[in-house]
Amino acid sequence: MSETGLFLDRVSIALNGRTLLSITHAVAPGEVLTVMGPSGSGKSSLLAYIGGFLDRAFSASGAVLADGVDVTRLPAEERHAGLLFQDALLFPHMTVAGNVAFAVPSLVKKRAERRIQAEAALAGVDLAGFGDRDPDTLSGGQKARVALARTLVSSPRMLLLDEPFSRLDAELRRQMRELVFERAKASGLPVILVTHDEADAEAAGGPIVRIGV
Amino acid sequence: MLTRLGPPVAILLLAGPILAGLAGTILPAFGYLPVLGGGELSPQPFRELAAEPGLLTSVMLSIGVGLAATLVSVIVVALFLAGWTGTRAFMRIQHLVSPLLSVPHAAAAFGFAFLIAPSGMVVRLMSPGLTGWTAPPDALIVHDPAGLTMTVGLAVKEIPFVLLVSLAALQQANSRERCILAASLGYGRVIGFLHTVWPSVYRQIRLAVFAVLAFSTSVVDVAMILGPTSPAPLAVRVVGWMGDPDLSMRFKASAGALLQLVVTALALIAWLGFERAGALVLDLLRDSGRRLRRDAVARTTGLAVMSVSSAVVFAGLATLVLWSIAGLWQFPSALPREISLRTWQNALPRIGGPLGTTFVVAALSAAIAVLVAVLCLAREGETGRTGGRGALALIYLPLIVPQAAFLFGLQFLFLLAGLNASLPALVLAHLVFVLPYVFLSLSDPWRVYDRRYDAIAAGLGASRLRTMTAVRLPILLRPILVAAAIGFAVSVGQYLPTLLIAGGRLPTVTTEAVALASGGNRRVIGVYAVLQMALPAIGFVIATLAPALLWRRFRALRV
Numbered sequence: 001m002s003e004t005g006l007f008l009d010r011v012s013i014a015l016n017g018r019t020l021l022s023i024t025h026a027v028a029p030g031e032v033l034t035v036m037g038p039s040g041s042g043k044s045s046l047l048a049y050i051g052g053f054l055d056r057a058f059s060a061s062g063a064v065l066a067d068g069v070d071v072t073r074l075p076a077e078e079r080h081a082g083l084l085f086q087d088a089l090l091f092p093h094m095t096v097a098g099n100v101a102f103a104v105p106s107l108v109k110k111r112a113e114r115r116i117q118a119e120a121a122l123a124g125v126d127l128a129g130f131g132d133r134d135p136d137t138l139s140g141g142q143k144a145r146v147a148l149a150r151t152l153v154s155s156p157r158m159l160l161l162d163e164p165f166s167r168l169d170a171e172l173r174r175q176m177r178e179l180v181f182e183r184a185k186a187s188g189l190p191v192i193l194v195t196h197d198e199a200d201a202e203a204a205g206g207p208i209v210r211i212g213v
Numbered sequence: 214m215l216t217r218l219g220p221p222v223a224i225l226l227l228a229g230p231i232l233a234g235l236a237g238t239i240l241p242a243f244g245y246l247p248v249l250g251g252g253e254l255s256p257q258p259f260r261e262l263a264a265e266p267g268l269l270t271s272v273m274l275s276i277g278v279g280l281a282a283t284l285v286s287v288i289v290v291a292l293f294l295a296g297w298t299g300t301r302a303f304m305r306i307q308h309l310v311s312p313l314l315s316v317p318h319a320a321a322a323f324g325f326a327f328l329i330a331p332s333g334m335v336v337r338l339m340s341p342g343l344t345g346w347t348a349p350p351d352a353l354i355v356h357d358p359a360g361l362t363m364t365v366g367l368a369v370k371e372i373p374f375v376l377l378v379s380l381a382a383l384q385q386a387n388s389r390e391r392c393i394l395a396a397s398l399g400y401g402r403v404i405g406f407l408h409t410v411w412p413s414v415y416r417q418i419r420l421a422v423f424a425v426l427a428f429s430t431s432v433v434d435v436a437m438i439l440g441p442t443s444p445a446p447l448a449v450r451v452v453g454w455m456g457d458p459d460l461s462m463r464f465k466a467s468a469g470a471l472l473q474l475v476v477t478a479l480a481l482i483a484w485l486g487f488e489r490a491g492a493l494v495l496d497l498l499r500d501s502g503r504r505l506r507r508d509a510v511a512r513t514t515g516l517a518v519m520s521v522s523s524a525v526v527f528a529g530l531a532t533l534v535l536w537s538i539a540g541l542w543q544f545p546s547a548l549p550r551e552i553s554l555r556t557w558q559n560a561l562p563r564i565g566g567p568l569g570t571t572f573v574v575a576a577l578s579a580a581i582a583v584l585v586a587v588l589c590l591a592r593e594g595e596t597g598r599t600g601g602r603g604a605l606a607l608i609y610l611p612l613i614v615p616q617a618a619f620l621f622g623l624q625f626l627f628l629l630a631g632l633n634a635s636l637p638a639l640v641l642a643h644l645v646f647v648l649p650y651v652f653l654s655l656s657d658p659w660r661v662y663d664r665r666y667d668a669i670a671a672g673l674g675a676s677r678l679r680t681m682t683a684v685r686l687p688i689l690l691r692p693i694l695v696a697a698a699i700g701f702a703v704s705v706g707q708y709l710p711t712l713l714i715a716g717g718r719l720p721t722v723t724t725e726a727v728a729l730a731s732g733g734n735r736r737v738i739g740v741y742a743v744l745q746m747a748l749p750a751i752g753f754v755i756a757t758l759a760p761a762l763l764w765r766r767f768r769a770l771r772v
Contacts, residue, residue, distance in 0.1 A: 053668040056597035076671035077680075083672040085665055092769035093687045102683070103673040136768040154673040 003068040005029045006050075006158050006190035011062030013045050013054075021046060021211040024062075027158075029188035032181060032206035036196060041212025043194040047160045050192065051083060052076030066157045066190075082156030082189070084164040084180070088143035090135035096146055097122065097131030103154035121153040122146070125179070141172045145179070152183060159184050159191040165200060177203045216595060219588030223648065226585065227607055230623050230645050231614055235474075237622020241467035246625075249460055258468035265465075267444035272472070275447045276480045278360040278440070279430030282367035284487065287422060289368075289522065290375045292515030294414070295406035296508070298388055302516060307380065310523050313373040315698070315749040316530065317706030319727050320742040322438040324529020325366045326355045327536060327735060332544055334532045340545040347545055356442050363440040367432070369522040371425050375418065376519075381657060382417035386410050401506040403515075408499055412492075420605065423481060424612035430480045431473055431615035434708035434727045447473055448617050452709065455621060467621055474618040481613075530746060537739030556736040564722070564744065571705055571721040571748060574636070578643040579700035579752075582651040583693060589652065590659045591681065599660075608652055611645045616709045624713045634718040642710040643703075651700040658692035690763070691770070694756035702749030722748070 005028040012022040020042030027033045037043045048054040050064050053076050063072045071079045090099050100118035108114050119131055125145040135143060144164070151159065161180070165173045181204060184191045193204055201208050240246060244255035262268065297303040313321075328334045332349035340346040355362055388410045395405030415422075431448045440446050445453075451469035454462045498505075536542075540551035593599050600607070623642065627633040662685065670680040686693065711724050720728075726741035764770040 048668070051668060051672055053664075053671060075677070076668065077674055077676050079672070080674060081672045083665075083669050085669075087665075089663065089665055089669055091666065091684055091688070093690075093764055093767055095766070102670075102675070105674060134767050134769075150673070156672070160672075 005031070005067070006192070007063075007065040008050070009063040009065060011046070011049065011060070011064065013042050013049055013058055013060045015042070015045075015058050020058075022062075023209060023211070025207070025209060027190035027192060027206075029190055030185040032184070032191040032193055032204035034193045034195060034201040034204045034206060034208045036194075036198075036201060036208060036210050037212040038196065043211060044162055046211075047083070047162050047192065047194055050079075050158070051081040051160055052079045071157075080155065080157040082151035082154060082159045084144075084147055084151060084159070084161045086163045086166045088135075088140075088147040090138075090143055090146055090150075092136060094135070095131060096127070096133045096135055096138070099135060099146060100131075100150045100153055103150045105155055117153060121149040124152075125149045140168060141176070144168060144172075144176055148176075148180060148183065152187065156189065159189050161191060161193040161195075163195050163197075163200075164193075166195070166197065173199075174203075181205075216588050216592040219585060219590075219592045220600070223585050223589050223652075224607065226641075226644050226648055227611055230641065231610060231619045233626055234619030234621070234623035235614075237625040238467050238470045238618055239622070241464050241621075241625070242471045244464055246464065248629075249463060251464060258464035261465045262468040262472065265450070268447075271444045271447040271450055272476055274360050274441060274444070275430045275473070275476050276483070278364050278367065278436075278446060279426055279477075279480045280483055280487075281364045282371060282429040283422065283426040283484065285364070285368040286371040286375045286425060289372055289515065289518045290379055291407065291411055291415075292403070292511060293376070293519040294379060294383065294515075295403040295411065296512030296515040298383065298392065298406065298410075306516075306519055306523070307376075310373040310376055310519075312750075312753070313370075313523060313526050314377055315702040315746075315753055316370070316526065317702070317723060317745050317749065318370055318432070319434045319438060319706065319708060319723055320533065320745040321370045321526055321529060322366050322435045323726070323730075323738055323742045324531075324533045325362075325369065325525065326439055326529075327532040327739075328525065328529045329362065330355050334528065334547070337545060337547045349544055355439055358441045358443070360441050360446070363436060363446075366439045367429050367435060369525050370435075371429070372519065372522050373526075375422065375425060378418045378421040379414055382414045383410070385417070386413045388414075399504045399506070401504055401508040403508040403511045404498065404503075404505040407495060412495075420609045420613075423484070424609055426480055426484055427477050427613045427615060430477045431617060433617070433712075434723070437727055438730045447476055448615070451617050452712070455713070463621075470615075470617045470621045473615045477613075477615045477618075533739045533742045533746075535739070536735045537743050539736060539739075556740055560737060560740045564725075564740070567720045567722050567725050568744060570636075570639075570715075570719050571723070574639050574643055574711075574719075574721065575701045575704035575748070575752075577636075577640045578647045578704045579651065579697045581640070582644060582648040582700045583655070583697045585648060586652040586655050586696065587686075587693070590656060594664070608649045612649055616646075620710055620713045624716075627714060633714065634716040636719070639711065639714050639719055642714040643707055646707060646710065647700040647703045650703045651696045654699045655692060655696040658689060662689060688770070691756070691760040694759055695753075698749070698752035698756040701752040705745065705748045 005026060007026045008023050010024050013020045023046065025033060035043050035046060045054060045058055049060045052074065054060055063070050091102065094102060097115065097118045100121050101114045104114045104117050108117060122128055122130055125148055127142060127145055135146065138146065165176050168176055177200065193200060195201060241251065242258055244251045244257050245253065331352050331354055336349065391409040392405055395409045396402065400408065433448045433452050436446045436449045440449065444450065447469065451466055451473055454466035454469060535549065537556055538552050538554060539549035540553035542549035624633065627638045632638040666684055666688065667680050670684045675683065706723060708723050708727055711721050722741055722744050726738060726745055729738050729741060760770065
């Protein structure tokens with residue numbers, strides 16, 4: 001068992017007494033583990049369990065270790081799991097910069113400093129100068145990039161991706177994939193990608209686990 | 214966690230006053246009330262009650278008016294939905310009807326009375342041209358002994374309520390697809406809707422319909438304004454005995470309150486029979502396979518009655534405004550000869566106190582209700598369990614148990630505790646009725662909120678409190694304020710709880726307005742009724758404007 005990265009130790013999720021999935025797997029920093037399966041197979045519940053927000057209707061067991069620390073008993077807000085869903089889910093009542101600044105770790109106390117970090121993160125996804133915009137006025141691709149910047153600026157321990165590219169058209173999808181995987185590798189983040197798109201799995205280049213088949 | 218307190222507090226606020234109040238009604242009804250010298254149980258109060266002249270008529274009036282008003286409201290709404298769902302006329306009516314929900318019953322009833330009385334607006338508009346009348350005809354329209362005016366007055370006010378709860382249910386019933394399916398099988402629009410959509414809609418609005426029925430069988434203020442007087446419906450008489458200076462009358466009043474409980478229960482049982490009959494008719498029609506494609510008459514009727522009923526409320530309210538600023542206004546004239554603010558000027562010095570009380574009690578009870586509802590809903594999210602049918606029944610309990618039946622007892626308990634006629638007691642009594650409406654209004658938007666926002670915020674390291682205050686509550690600001698405005702409007706409209714718990718020492722605009730009913734000074738009534746509807750309207754304006762201003766920069770939050 002490696003000390004760095006993410007380790008899923010006999011994680012098992014069941015609904016109404018029926019086991020949906022069981023998985024034991026290590027994900028090294030910068031590596032992408034792709035989980036594939038049909039809808040209803042419980043792949044999103046796996047991310048929910050790791051992130052700490054699994055619906056109580058499910059019963060789950062097994063441990064999640066991040067850099068050797070068992071986070072299974074921690075509340076969601078202490079796990080630092082960066083999440084990307086198929087919708088960007090930008091907070092509709094904050095500006096673009098407000099969304100990103102919300103994610104700047106609380107150690108950074110000064111308002112101005114938080115704002116600077118947010119602007120820098122936006123510039124990192126080619127959205128410099130978009131800070132004052134209403135998120136609802138952005139294009140789909142821009143929203144996705146803001147969501148990525150918001151996640152990365154929070155210094156996450158891991159990235160959990162729930163079909164994050166499926167709403168984008170083919171060209172954007174390719175660009176977003178590259179951007180996300182490149183940033184994850186650069187930051188040394190273990191990534192779990194849930195998808196039913198073979199092209200996603202291929203682009204991820206990491207191990208593939210198939211469930212529910 | 215604070216949210217843990219939500220459900221128990223809600224149960225205490227809703228069930229506590231009702232159970233304690235019922236106990237406080239039942240004991241004196243059987244002669245037990247040591248404070249007033251009733252030391253042992255006896256059937257004497259019921260004997261006195263039975264000896265009341267015209268008691269059976271009062272009982273029959275309560276049941277008859279309640280059933281008729283409810284039946285009319287439900288049929289009109291069903292017919293309107295069946296004929297017009299998804300059309301432009303439907304949208305227009307929906308926008309027209311929504312604001313009517315906030316109009317207190319008493320104000321709507323006064324408006325209706327001013328409209329249809331022999332010297333009212335309708336007759337004035339037709340006289341003397343069409344009728345030749347130069348003096349008001351001598352007819353008993355308002356307060357008619359059969360309660361027809363009261364029935365119609367209740368129905369026009371309940372139709373908007375039934376329509377709005379049906380709209381919420383309609384969204385979950387796949388009405389569009391089902392109607393298209395029925396049409397493709399050759400069914401007429403109205404019968405297609407009634408066969409495929411209405412049953413699932415009705416199942417969801419059933420408790421709200423029960424609440425309408427219970428309210429209509431036991432209402433006091435509307436009955437005093439529009440209802441028969443000799444004898445009056447049961448609830449009015451019971452409240453009269455309750456207010457009698459002769460304290461020994463209270464035993465009879467308690468027995469009457471218990472009878473009111475039975476009367477409402479009987480009406481509910483009769484309603485269950487109506488439900489069966491309605492289902493049977495629909496079943497027979499369905500099994501006959503008749504397509505009933507020529508339904509123009511039914512469709513037109515639905516739209517016409519719906520439009521007229523909302524127009525009646527609006528016209529009534531306009532008439533109230535007119536009377537409040539009328540100078541000399543002789544009979545056949547449709548408009549006053551002069552406009553004057555004299556009535557307002559004369560009333561203002563006396564109105565400040567009641568206005569302040571109305572505002573403070575409504576604001577406090579709405580704020581507390583929103584807080585408790587938010588805690589309950591947040592708790593529901595944490596545990597992943599909604600209260601289910603049990604919780605829903607509890608929420609509807611205060612709306613289905615007749616007010617008189619438990620408010621009498623509650624008044625006794627507050628008296629014993631030395632709390633009667635105090636602001637906290639009044640807020641507590643209003644909360645029993647405010648909390649259900651606030652909860653019902655907030656729960657749907659709360660439950661459709663995308664909880665992935667919370668997951669993302671938590672993943673970004675935000676604490677639960679920060680996620681709640683910085684993400685969820687701001688996103689839900691509009692529905693929260695709307696729920697608060699509904700709670701505020703419900704509190705403003707409360708007559709009986711205010712009358713009984715405040716004991717005349719904390720009058721509100723509503724108790725003052727109803728007290729003026731027998732005096733018949735239309736100008737002063739107009740002033741109070743206008744204030745009565747203005748307060749809730751201001752609440753809704755704030756609930757609409759505040760989010761629009763706060764979130765003016767954010768398109769997704771605009772409506």
